[in-house]
Amino acid sequence: MKHKYVFAAVMLLVLMLAEIGLTNLYVRYEKGSQENQSFHVVTSFYPVYVAAKNIIGDCEGVTLENLSEPQTGCMHDYQLTATDMKVLAGADAFVINGGGIESFLSGVAARYPSLSVLDACGRVRLLEDNAHVWMSISDYMIQVQTISDGLCGLDAVHRQVYQDNTRTYLEKLEALRKEQTELAASILPQNIIIFHEAFAYTARDLGLTVTGQMDLDEERQVSAGEVADILAGIREHEAGLVLAEELYGKEMGDMVSAETGIKIVWLDTCVRGTYEADSYLKAMEQNLKLLRDAVIQQ
Secondary structure, three states: OHHHHHHHHHHHHHHHHHHHHHHHHHHHHHHHHHHOOOEEEEEOOHHHHHHHHHHHOOOOOEEEEEOOOOOOOOOOOOOOOHHHHHHHHOOOEEEEOOOOOOOOHHHHHHHOOOOEEEEOOOOOOOEOOEOOHHHOHHHHHHHHHHHHHHHHHHOHHHHHHHHHHHHHHHHHHHHHHHHHHHHHHHOOOOEEEEOOOOHHHHHHHHOOEEEEEOOOOOOOOOOHHHHHHHHHHHHHHOOOEEEEOHHHHHHHHHHHHHHHOOEEEEOOOOOOOOOOOOHHHHHHHHHHHHHHHHHHHO
């Protein structure tokens, strides 16, 4: 009888140890599965992609893909392709600028109702219906934090990586914003003309007053009346600068400058470029340099 009790105790101990071993093995398996979990992020266009790239970094288990080519520009008239729809079908998160930039969004929502869409403009106060908020360093920083918070909420496995990368990127952006603040303090109040609505944010952040605007793009047909109004506005308001994008505004800018002698500053709207993580920083740094040089020469 005694041997039976000893045998039963030994078997019970063996079963307990086996259960503990299996439990530990399961926990390790689950932990490993989570660490290797794949999370697929898709962005709508260039400036949003660059923001997401800095947040995600080289995070293992997370893939980042941009819906449009880096030279597409703004997406006001963008049409989704069959390839785009396939990309979105495999996405865990779709990061957009918002504010009406992505005019195709209603079609995405209808086709993929369960797709998590992160609106980077969700916490930004727009200038009227102008959603080119990334042209304001301060508003872009809000966008970066908004995207980061959204990804953290959807992908807890990689939350710490997102938060650490976001902190690093925001520190770099803060240094750039400080440069802009110093430039703004050195500029006397003046009236300006803009040839792209994106520069309304640039003007606001620098304390400049926009007294005339003409939005130029590849499909824009400018009438003689509009040109006459711009020339009259420059003279009437004694505008000192025109902020323009060279890609679409070169011909108009040269003509206006020849007619009035006004200084044209060719700026980057940050909707095209390379996929390098610091591309936004470089573009905005160059914009600040061009603006600084233009003000000094006045």
